[in-house]
Amino acid sequence: MRIAIVGAGAAGAAAAYGCRDAEVVVFEAADRVGGRVASRERDGAAHDHGAGYLKRKDPRVERLLDDVLDEDGRVEITDPVWTFDAAGTIASGDGSRAPKLSFESGIDALVERLLDRSGATVETGTPVGSVAATDDGPAVRDGSGDDLGTFDAVVLTPPAPLTAELLPDDGPLGDLAEACRGVSYRPLVAVMLGYEFDFDPPWFALVNADRGHDCTWVARESAKPGHGAGDTVLAAQFSPEWTRERDDDPDDEVTAAAAEAVAALVGDDRLADPSWGERRTWEHALPNGAADADAVEAAEEAGVYCAGDWVAGEGRVHRALRSGLDAADRVQGGST
């Protein structure tokens, strides 16, 4: 069986692993794998500027981690997540006790290891331009219209609006295209802030519980073993409105505004003056819901399967992984 997977994020990697007994090729638009599971390196230390951790919540994903990923380099985050409200009042505890996982070399090691152990051929720097239903199976073309092959099955994992762009508006895949266009995403700017002093509060992260604050999340990246160059690195994320208002602002202005917001929230003036800052805007950060399940299922008749957080209906790494495993089952008509 020849299978193409579009996208090498968490869902694509899990789908590739689930299909490891078949002949699988993964087409990834970027020059790196991981998608929103993303890490960068600075002064020899990693920081995760997309997903900060993976929650150990899904039993099947637990088994995947136990089967595939040895203990080497795993990071378990044990410090608690506290909450804050629209007024910036901080309270201890968010009620979530699920263990949180990253990797010393960065969270993208998760996707790299899955793909490595899947045995799939991974073509990075290869954006898929279209997928069409043919009598011989789904046909895949690149962004220039060049043929990438006709397969027994294709698994589509880019965020829903990007998946929609690959599909024809009519024919057997038209309803899937429509369903993908129906899934909106929240954009989000993530700012990494580095400091040359120790900052050691009792929490790992603060999360805005009522969605009323500009800042949605602040985490101590340097609390994860192997992470964070220098003494303290904070990862801050901001609301869609805050993100959009600063779309055209230069990076240094956005990181300065982020640092001031974090200092005010935490009540520590020193945090307004970082020694370095990095900004990353995620256009399709988190889906607002799931695509219509009937349209997703109907496309499978044409050999076109979907996986990703927008199929699961929640922007979480463990949901994307599970969605990829489930798609692999359906492609192969059984359990992997």
Ligand SMILES: Cc1cc2nc3c(=O)[nH]c(=O)nc-3n(C[C@H](O)[C@H](O)[C@H](O)COP(=O)(O)OP(=O)(O)OC[C@H]3O[C@@H](n4cnc5c(N)ncnc54)[C@H](O)[C@@H]3O)c2cc1C
């Ligand atoms: C800043 C941020 C923080 C987050 N924090 C957390 C967290 O702490 N915990 C958590 O569980 N979740 C978190 N999430 C959500 C989590 O990262 C996502 O839900 C999950 O990674 C989605 O995985 P995916 O495989 O569905 O999609 P993606 O990771 O988006 O993967 C899709 C892949 O498809 C590729 N692609 C797109 N178009 C094409 C094309 N035409 N051809 C080929 N390839 C293409 C993309 O480059 C990408 O690699 C966070 C997300 C963001 C943005």
